[in-house]
Amino acid sequence: MxxxxxxxxxxxxWAMQDDGSMGAQFYLSLDTGDVVIxxxxxxxxxxxxxxxxxxxxxxxxxxxxYRHMEAFTVSLPEGPARAALEQTLIRSHPFxxxxxxxxxxxxxxxxxxAFKDAxxxxxxxxxLVGVEAIEDPEPGFSGEYDDE
Numbered sequence: 025m026x027x028x029x030x031x032x033x034x035x036x037x038w039a040m041q042d043d044g045s046m047g048a049q050f051y052l053s054l055d056t057g058d059v060v061i062x063x064x065x066x067x068x069x070x071x072x073x074x075x076x077x078x079x080x081x082x083x084x085x086x087x088x089x090y091r092h093m094e095a096f097t098v099s100l101p102e103g104p105a106r107a108a109l110e111q112t113l114i115r116s117h118p119f120x121x122x123x124x125x126x127x128x129x130x131x132x133x134x135x136x137x138a139f140k141d142a143x144x145x146x147x148x149x150x151x152l153v154g155v156e157a158i159e160d161p162e163p164g165f166s167g168e169y170d171d172e
Contacts, residue, residue: 025157026158031157031158033145036151036152037144037145041084049062051079092140093118096140105132112125
């Protein structure tokens, strides 16, 4: 098994949030902890992936990202930023509008990035435990953000 502290959680999170528009599929080497892309890496093919010890890195579902935005919004104190963000969540294209609104509230924007990083860390660790890349860091781990 791999050690959590030896993994590049930022890169794994980036792979989970990739929109797939470039057609790349990311994998985690369960031997080394490297995030790889067969076909883009010079010496790695799909045959290598199939014969090796790799886990496909699944993209995070949009509903989960939406739940992160909801949880962040309700964590804010009552005020203009919270009210504006609550409105974005009921409009069409909430992801774009959420980002746009945060541009008007610099403190909340910074808080959002910290919140999102913590939420993604939880998602990543849960996934790593699920694919048996790491041991559960602690029984009943929920991380800094719990969306259940």
